[in-house]
Amino acid sequence: MVSRPRIEKMSAEVVDSNPYSRLMALQRMGIVQDYERIRQFSVMIVGVGGVGSVAAEMLTRCGIGKLLLYDYDKVELANMNRLFYQPHQAGLTKVEAAAETLKFINPDVIIEPYNMNITKIDSFPLFMDKIRTGNKDNSGPVDLVLSCVDNFGARMTINTACNELDQTWMESGVSENAVSGHIQLIVPGRSACFACAPPLIMASNVDESTLKREGVCAASLPTTMGIVAGFLVQNTLKYLLKFGRVSNYLGYNALDDHFLLLALKPNEDCDDSYCRKRQLEQQSNPTVVEENPQPTQTEVTHESNEWGIELVSDSVDVPNENTVDRSHIELASSSSGTVSLDQVKYQYVPKAKCNPQIDTSDNETSAASTARDEDLSIEDLMAQMKRM
């Protein structure tokens, strides 16, 4: 298959052969002021699995300037319950398979695949360097980092890098039971970072004990992953092209079709020293957050309600042990009439609020023995380990 020739300038001309005509129409309709600006932006996507690959495809079809893709996994037939990858790509690294597909879809987009595990000590400096210099012409930072990873360690790694580099990023996630997800905008110093509090999860009206079934690590649905990817890219477009309201935190529960919008404030006692540093910078030099200009739209009036459609409240009464710290959270809105923080909870009880989970009362002796060994060098201790 041969990909189409590259297009130098985006055109608004409405012809069948113009892949950008419907995107440029956003300008004519007053939604976006200058759509072609999208070609100047560079977005890094970390994790090109169920959410990341779909997000990458959406941004590619939107004509983004440059995509930097990070993953260290291979495509497997087990991934075929999700979108994007195809059976013939099994065995390829995800980033090379994605790059091949995306370049074919839109050759105007610069695609840079990086097959590496960012959590490893030797990969991390390279990852940091790309955030710092990965814009379209490699002269400055990327415009946005999208986290589409599926584990705590990788999220924390992205968080660490972005706090250090003062880099805005968006985090996304889908629950292990595949029926809820979220996206979150993180602006260092201005909103809660990933280390400020335990991760928030949408409380689904399901007995939590049923979520970990025998012999299963995680379930996944192409629907939930596609929806979360859609929210993530929609938020990305609004952020980059400055239209609409950029969501701070958007939660989605598929079982009840419930949506929740939150604003998360940073924790001044955050474990991440760079997060605390960014907060102080914000306090001494606060950035004014401008609302994106809202286009004037004609209100649609419905004369009759032939189908008897009515709006119903979908609030659910979920017991919530890991109650969120209300001082750090503002409810923006919810898809239900009543807005309640019971619809979201921490993944686990925050450190400050809980008693130690292990009994360490008899630990004084072992702690003392550790102190007595202070004079031994690392080499001595390593040798001792080997001899055991």
Place this chain on the structure above:
Amino acid sequence: MVDEVTKKTLSNIPLLKTKASPRDGEQWRQRLKEELQALIQYVKNNKEADNDWFRLESNQEGTRWWGKAWTIQDMLRYEFDIEFDIPVTYPMSAPEIAIPDLDGKTAKMYRGGKICMTDHFQPLWARNVPRFGIAHALALGLGPWLAVEIPDLIARGIVVHKEKTASTTTADGSSSTK
């Protein structure tokens, strides 16, 4: 939550004080020292309790670890290679322990042979930063995983003791996977 045996095991492992990752230079050397002291104490505890079940060593920098873990089943010793890297964000993030030989053999595992921890692991780890270290990850993560998964894999014939497979009889009591 965590069972009493694991709780007791954890309470006898020295707690760590230094919050440092391999990016933190001299502080990491101090952390590494504490890690090694805790591991040595944990192995001693295990030997005293007649429950010696792993050996570990690392590279000079203490960023890459490997070794062996074993379990006794029906008087036979099943031994596996284990490995893990210290993540950049350690100790905020726990190490992901892998048993490469078992990659793809069980659903309780991620790609590359990384073991799938129980629901209790992450919250417990997060609440005990920086006090928990490698020894705690083994006691709270790998130990219970082996205790649950290996008997099941043996019962299903996925893990076979090498003495039982004529083609690969070895002097050491290690195991092979089908």
